[in-house]
Structures are given as C-alpha cells and as structure tokens.
Amino acid sequence: MPNYRMNLLVCGGTGCKASGSSEIIEIFEKEIEKAGLKDEIHVITTGCFGFCEKGPIVKVTPDNVFYVEVNSEKAVRIINEHIIKGRIVEEYLYKEPITKEFLPEQSDMPFYKKQIRIALRNCGFIDPENIYEYIAADGYQALGKVLSEMTPEEVIEEVKKSGLRGRGGGGFPTGLKWEMTRKSESKQKYVICNADEGDPGAFMDRSILEGDPHSVLEAMAICGYCIGADKGYIYIRAEYPLAIQRLRIAIKQAYELGLLGKNILSSNFSFDIDLKYGAGAFICGEETALINSIEGGRGEPTVKPPFPAQKGLWKKPTNINNVETFANICPIILKGADWFKSIGTEKSKGTKVFALAGKVNNVGLVEVPMGLTLREIIYDLGGGIKGGKAFKAVQTGGPSGGCIPKEHLDTPIDYDNLTKIGSMMGSGGMIVMDEDDCMVNIAKFYLEFTCDESCGRCTPCRVGNMRMLEILKEITKGRGTMEHLEELKDLGQTIKDTALCGLGQTSPNPVLSTMNFFWNEYVAHVKDKTCPAGVCTALLKYYILPEKCVGCTACAKVCPTNAISGEVRKTHVIDREKCIKCGACMATCRFNAITRR
Amino acid sequence: MAGIKSLDELKAIRDKYRENIIGRDTSNSENKIRISVGMATCGIASGARDTINAIIDEVAKEKLTNVVVVQSGCLGYCYAEPTVEVRFPGKEPVLYGNINAERGRELVKKHIKNGEIQKDWILERTFKNI
The missing domain is CATH 3.40.50.11540 (NADH-ubiquinone oxidoreductase 51kDa subunit)
Incomplete structure (x- = not known):
C-alpha cells in the first residue's frame, strides 16, 4: 500500500457531479500520472461536503486547503502549482463575501465554523465505495x-x-x-x-x-x-x-x-x-x-x-x-x-442536518447542534440573503411545516420550539424567502404539492385540500373575499383533526402558519386586490409614469394586444381592459417609465 | 476475500488502513506539529521529493499521529535545498537546510520525536515575514 503524502478529496455527490466533478477526477488522475506522482498523491472520490453552492469542491490534505467551483482548467493549474510546486492557488479559494478575503482553510469558513458533524462525519472524508x-x-x-x-x-x-x-x-x-x-x-x-x-x-x-x-x-x-x-x-x-x-x-x-x-x-x-x-x-x-x-x-x-x-x-x-x-x-x-447528550438542548439531543435552500447565499447541507438559532444558520452559515435583500420568512418541515417570520429568528431550533411557533422540524428542509416572495403564493405552492401527492384514501385530505387550493387560487386571482379567509381557517383545522395519516394531518400547516404570521398579506390580496410582493400576476397592474415617458412608441409596438396608445413624443397610456399583463412593455422600455404594482 | 471472523481481526484491519486516512483528518490541525518541505523547482531538483517521502515514511513508521507533513513553495535558499521547516504549535519555527532523505529520517527521530533540535543543520533566517 503506497504511503500517500497528499490527498485530493473530490466531492462525488449528486450536486458536484452535476457540475462536472467526474471530469475533474479524470484530469487529476491523468495529470498526476503524467507528473510521475501516482504513488505519492491520492485522488479520492468522497461524498458530499455540503457546500453545494460552490461546487465542485476539492479539498487538499494535509494542507487543509479548500478549493471551490473547480473546473477542468482550474484542475490542471491546481496540479501544476499546488501539487507539484507547493504553491496554493489563491484565486480558486473560497472568497469571504463580506471581507472579500480568500480563506484557504476549511475551518476558517463561516459555513463550517458552527457545524458539528455526527451523521455526516464521513461525508467528504472517505471514499464511500471502499x-x-x-x-x-x-x-x-x-x-x-x-x-x-x-x-x-x-x-x-x-x-x-x-x-x-x-x-x-x-x-x-x-x-x-x-x-x-x-x-x-x-x-x-x-x-x-x-x-x-x-x-x-x-x-x-x-x-x-x-x-x-x-x-x-x-x-x-x-x-x-x-x-x-x-x-x-x-x-x-x-x-x-x-x-x-x-x-x-x-x-x-x-x-x-x-x-x-x-x-x-x-x-x-x-x-x-x-x-x-x-x-x-x-x-x-x-x-x-x-x-x-x-x-x-x-x-x-x-x-x-x-x-x-x-x-x-x-x-x-x-x-x-x-x-x-x-x-x-x-x-x-x-x-x-x-x-x-452533552450536545443539543434539554429535550432535543445531538445535531440535525438541514438542507439550506432558497434565497440564501450558501445553499448547501449543514449539520448543527440542536439549539442553534435560525439567525445563526441563515446569516452565519448561510451567509445571509442573496443580493442583499430583506429576509421575509423561512419555511421548515416541508409541506408539513410552516413559515417562520423574522420575529422568531432568534428561536433556538429544536423539535419543541419549532412546533410551538407553528412549524415543525420535519426532515430538515429549510427554504429561505426574501421580500420578493408572496406568502399566499408559497402556501399555494405547498398545497398544490399536497394535492398532487395525496393518496386519496381519506376524504379530508383528498377533498379538503383540493377545496383549500381552490380558495387560494381564487384569492391569488383577485376574486377572494373575507369569508374565504375564514373558510380556509375552518377547513384547515378540520383537515388537521380528521385526516388519516401524518400527510393529511399536517397538510394545512403552510396555509395556517402563513395566515397566522402574514395575515396582512392575505388581506391585501382580498381587500385591496394587490400582491405586495408583486408575484401574483392577476393582481398586478401596469402603469406608465408620465414624468419618465418620452413617447418613443417602443412599448406600443411590442404590445401583443394593442393595449398601449399615444402620440409620438407624448405620454402613452395603457388600456387595462385590453392588457394581458405579459410584461413585454416593461422589458422593452429603455426609460424605466413602466411599473407594476 | 475471506470474511472477518472476530472483533480483533476487524481492529487489525482498521489499524492497517488507518494510515490511509489519517493524513486527511484536518481537525485540530493547529495543534499539530507541521513539517513543511520546500518543493519548488530548485527543491525538487535537489531531491526534495525523496526527502518528503522519507519523512512521511518515517512518521508512519514511528506511528506519530500529531504530525502534518506538507510541501511549501520556494523560500529563496536555493544553495541549501532541500529545506525543511519544523513548526511546533505555539513555538518559533526551525528552518533546516540541505536535508536529504537520510537526514529527513533523522530529523523525525530526533527533533520531532525527542524534541532535540539539530543545530548543525539549521539555516539562519535572513528575512522577516510581514
């Protein structure tokens, strides 16, 4: 057995494979063979490192250097520079988004700092096929x-x-x-x-x-x-x-x-x-x-x-x-x-793996001790919200869970706390939402999923969820009433109480929890017929801003329904009867004179 | 492949293959002794590869688990290649010059294992890191 002096650990999880890690492994092996270092450098295909956002991941040990977003070109340079000459290729390292510093070591990266890996202990460490x-x-x-x-x-x-x-x-x-x-x-x-x-x-x-x-x-x-x-x-x-x-x-x-x-x-x-x-x-x-x-x-x-x-x-x-x-x-x-037992909270021991997804900078897999707060996971490990936007809610527990608003960001995560705030641990999905997400639409998305996946055995789940979905669709189309909202609550509670299995009993959770925390957003859809996040197309109205419109006629030309009229060099107007809200005018206007709200 | 018949047999297999993965364990690396071998072109030309492989082999033979052996770039001491730097946690690093494979093995035995600095091979540090 050769005594390898260096290991190249390449992530072979589904995520990194999809971004080309198999090819990188081939290149590493070929280049190492070429340099005559086959008995000194070991290339190992490992499981997931969790930092899927920046895949493919390559970790060099014992130096403990962590390369991100490696491609075939970078792979060749890593061999020539780092492996043969001992020079770390700085610009391929993970760059801290705030300080803009390159961090060579995995342990320096905020993504890994608070993690304790028990269930994932061997992922990214051993070759799973050996x-x-x-x-x-x-x-x-x-x-x-x-x-x-x-x-x-x-x-x-x-x-x-x-x-x-x-x-x-x-x-x-x-x-x-x-x-x-x-x-x-x-x-x-x-x-x-x-x-x-x-x-x-x-x-x-x-x-x-x-x-x-x-x-x-x-x-x-x-x-x-x-x-x-x-x-x-x-x-x-x-x-x-x-x-x-x-x-x-x-x-x-x-x-x-x-x-x-x-x-x-x-x-x-x-x-x-x-x-x-x-x-x-x-x-x-x-x-x-x-x-x-x-x-x-x-x-x-x-x-x-x-x-x-x-x-x-x-x-x-x-x-x-x-x-x-x-x-x-x-x-x-x-x-x-x-x-x-020494890890975790009083009633929830050990760690939990979460799949961090949605509008967060570091999408990936993290394993953290129970009792860490949502804020620590989303801002420290997750690196905050994409594009510097405002945090709105985090959805935990999948279609059985609920949305947690920013008031509860400092809740220490464990089974009981999450249930207390109307969500649940679930299997560990964590989807982060920002100001551009409409909570009514999110609730609709999860309910569509449940309706698709309901097995149809019991009536509350089969029929009840379908009725709830119909009401939500009416609301997002601008035809909702305040009675609808009451019906949603009643129906949701009834399904929770009467469905046969866990799927049905928890299926109203996304609706009930968003109604609980984002009631105003529901009311805006029903009473004001607007979607504050600008997502529900049926509720949007397009306007031309007179102070910005120069009358270039570009919008009128692209409008498929001829809903825009106006003379050359004069302010144009949109006929909302004809407008089908396709957004073509907004995309065409070079003067930002068209808005929707 | 014959089956494993006992827990002892399983432990023996574990110990045999542990060497393979021990270099990968980067937890607690700041508390380990770090040996870096200068592996730039001049170092390699003077036999640094033999040196680093000899050091790794010796570390494995002595079953030292608190040691990390890495390669580094050129330090500028081309006249004294191969160079080897030994850094105990929390101490000033010691830089050695003209370390061939044989001297590398001796360094592991004397300096790493017994803590005896080999004064004759020390290179005087003529620079400061900023």
Whole structure:
C-alpha cells in the first residue's frame, strides 16, 4: 500500500457531479500520472461536503486547503502549482463575501465554523465505495462492540439514554421505538430504513447514503440485533440512482467481508439487507404506506394502532427509522450516550442536518447542534440573503411545516420550539424567502404539492385540500373575499383533526402558519386586490409614469394586444381592459417609465 | 476475500488502513506539529521529493499521529535545498537546510520525536515575514 503524502478529496455527490466533478477526477488522475506522482498523491472520490453552492469542491490534505467551483482548467493549474510546486492557488479559494478575503482553510469558513458533524462525519472524508476506508474510520467497530460485549437490552438502554429522536420528522424517541419492537413477540421481525426522502428541497438522506452508506448498514444490523430481527429493507426512491449504486456496492462489500449475512463476526447473529425501490410517491414516506408499498400493495396508509412495532411488514413487528437517525447510532455506541447528550438542548439531543435552500447565499447541507438559532444558520452559515435583500420568512418541515417570520429568528431550533411557533422540524428542509416572495403564493405552492401527492384514501385530505387550493387560487386571482379567509381557517383545522395519516394531518400547516404570521398579506390580496410582493400576476397592474415617458412608441409596438396608445413624443397610456399583463412593455422600455404594482 | 471472523481481526484491519486516512483528518490541525518541505523547482531538483517521502515514511513508521507533513513553495535558499521547516504549535519555527532523505529520517527521530533540535543543520533566517 503506497504511503500517500497528499490527498485530493473530490466531492462525488449528486450536486458536484452535476457540475462536472467526474471530469475533474479524470484530469487529476491523468495529470498526476503524467507528473510521475501516482504513488505519492491520492485522488479520492468522497461524498458530499455540503457546500453545494460552490461546487465542485476539492479539498487538499494535509494542507487543509479548500478549493471551490473547480473546473477542468482550474484542475490542471491546481496540479501544476499546488501539487507539484507547493504553491496554493489563491484565486480558486473560497472568497469571504463580506471581507472579500480568500480563506484557504476549511475551518476558517463561516459555513463550517458552527457545524458539528455526527451523521455526516464521513461525508467528504472517505471514499464511500471502499469498505476499508469506512473500517479505517472506526467503521463496523460499533457492531463488533455490540455483538461481543453488549446485550440487546444494554444497547437499547444506551440509545434511550442518549435522547436520540427520530430525524425523519416525527421526533419519536428512537430507543423507545426499539424497545417496543423488541417487546413484541414474534419469530420473525424486520428492520426498515426509510430513505423515501420527498420534501421539496430536502437532500440530507441522499447525501448520507451517497457519502457514507456503510454507516446506515451497520446501524441497521445493530438495530436488528436489538429487536431480534434478521432481515432489513432499505426503502429508497428510484430517483436516487447514485445513492442506490453506492448502497449496492456497500452491501456487496459488507457481505464479502462477512459483516452482513450469516453469523456476523462469528456470533450467533445473522442479518440480511435488501433494497426496495419506491416510485417517487411522497405518501410512501409515511411508515404504514411504505410497508404497504414493500408488500406490493398500493402506497396507502392504514390506521394506527396497530403500530409497525406491533404489526408491520407482513404483519410482523417492524422497526422503521429514517436514514439520518440510523447514521447517529454508531457514534452513540462508540462514544457513549453521555457524549451525545452533552450536545443539543434539554429535550432535543445531538445535531440535525438541514438542507439550506432558497434565497440564501450558501445553499448547501449543514449539520448543527440542536439549539442553534435560525439567525445563526441563515446569516452565519448561510451567509445571509442573496443580493442583499430583506429576509421575509423561512419555511421548515416541508409541506408539513410552516413559515417562520423574522420575529422568531432568534428561536433556538429544536423539535419543541419549532412546533410551538407553528412549524415543525420535519426532515430538515429549510427554504429561505426574501421580500420578493408572496406568502399566499408559497402556501399555494405547498398545497398544490399536497394535492398532487395525496393518496386519496381519506376524504379530508383528498377533498379538503383540493377545496383549500381552490380558495387560494381564487384569492391569488383577485376574486377572494373575507369569508374565504375564514373558510380556509375552518377547513384547515378540520383537515388537521380528521385526516388519516401524518400527510393529511399536517397538510394545512403552510396555509395556517402563513395566515397566522402574514395575515396582512392575505388581506391585501382580498381587500385591496394587490400582491405586495408583486408575484401574483392577476393582481398586478401596469402603469406608465408620465414624468419618465418620452413617447418613443417602443412599448406600443411590442404590445401583443394593442393595449398601449399615444402620440409620438407624448405620454402613452395603457388600456387595462385590453392588457394581458405579459410584461413585454416593461422589458422593452429603455426609460424605466413602466411599473407594476 | 475471506470474511472477518472476530472483533480483533476487524481492529487489525482498521489499524492497517488507518494510515490511509489519517493524513486527511484536518481537525485540530493547529495543534499539530507541521513539517513543511520546500518543493519548488530548485527543491525538487535537489531531491526534495525523496526527502518528503522519507519523512512521511518515517512518521508512519514511528506511528506519530500529531504530525502534518506538507510541501511549501520556494523560500529563496536555493544553495541549501532541500529545506525543511519544523513548526511546533505555539513555538518559533526551525528552518533546516540541505536535508536529504537520510537526514529527513533523522530529523523525525530526533527533533520531532525527542524534541532535540539539530543545530548543525539549521539555516539562519535572513528575512522577516510581514
């Protein structure tokens, strides 16, 4: 084994691959070969670094230099300058947007400063397609420890003591779930990993599976040992081809080394893992619907109880955990519950991975200790709002969550605080909105998503959400009334109270929370028939400013409906009866004489 | 590939492959001893590559985990290449000249491991960094 003196860690996550990281890896390998440094410099394809905004990412160690937005041309120069001659190429480093300084080291970057990486510990550090790298990073040590030194009860006790709660959205205590499944009597039990990540803008589970698939396999085996199961399924959406490919490789390698299969590490414990592909139905992230889907039935939820812990897959006791939850298990076993408990808030322990998206400078994946405030995440890690605009709201929890306005920016994030302010942790999507976003329109967007994804099993969700969407559409078209707003509230509350599963019970949240925090915006749409953010086209009116109009006739010429009239060199006017609000006039005017409001 | 039969066997594999990833661990790097080898054209021409590889090999052999070995650019001491700088956390760096592979190994054993500065090989620093 060559003793490499330098490593080039290249991100091979979906985001960076899409911006060309595979090509960069090829160039690195070719150039290093050419320079005769093949036995000295190691090029490693890793999982996601999280800094997707600036991908492709290349990290050079042991120098700890962090290059961003690398392309093929930059790759050649990095080899020639940094790798061969030891000169860091400054202009390819991350540039601090405020001080305009180039920051060479990853640890200097504000994006990484407040992060604690537990679930993402190996992402961007090891080659996910090589089991030996995972083993070198203490991989399968937790499984070994559990099998040789601990009873299932002791492991469950440790997980309970750690305070770990489900990271998929519900926040149910993981140890308790394991204990319940263990206590259900049956010869056959199952472990399921829920990798049906479906919230718009969320990609933490995908990144974990792409960057560190073994951590999930190992934790599933530990769970199997605890509850008495010998079979596990990973239910993963077919739209994640790279994650599926890396999982397959990981499973194959684990079998080859006897870390999965019969009598693992010469113990009496055997465990098999299979993949099941989901067809991209959002509802299949709900555990009972997921189980129906694995069994070959329609992805529809069933009434709970019985809970999966009592009657799950094939009517056998089944433990379902989310990807990120599993990714936290091995560190808890190796470092102990007390270590884990020392991070986070009183009722929410450990860290949470968030997918930061929307109008924020640093789009990407961050793992932060519970209890950090929204402000710290959005302004310190996220680098503030794009284009220096004003912050309006942050949406957490996806279609089940709500919008949080700036009054609550200093709320420490944990499960309970987010629920208190009308949103929820959810799976960890965090979409930032600025002054140009219309909250009514945002609520409409999420409701459209829910209507598309509702399985149709129960009436409140199937019909109720559709009615809510119709009302919202009326409002955004300028035909809303104050009665509509009352109806929305009533309907939302009724759906919350009566829907069958988690999807329906939470689907009105985006509407209810925006109505709660942005009531004025709804009233403006209904009473004044205007959209303050200028998004709802039906409510916009185009005006020509007489003081700026020079009468050049350019607007009149482009108007497709001949709605603009006026003599040459005299102020023109728009006939709002004819205007179809296409905006062609505004785009054409060279004197900024046309506005809309 | 034969299966792993015990936790001890698994630990042995971990220790064997740990060397591969240890250089990547940049956490706590400010508290580690930093050895930088001048690897500009003149350094390489005088054999700096052999020096750095020898140092890395020796660090691995001695199982020193608190050491980071990096390459740096030209310092201007072309007459004394290859140059090696040793920087203990919180201390003034020590600059050595004419360090071939053999001397590199000795530096690791004497200076890094035992803390004995090798006075004979020291280059006098004739510049100030601003």
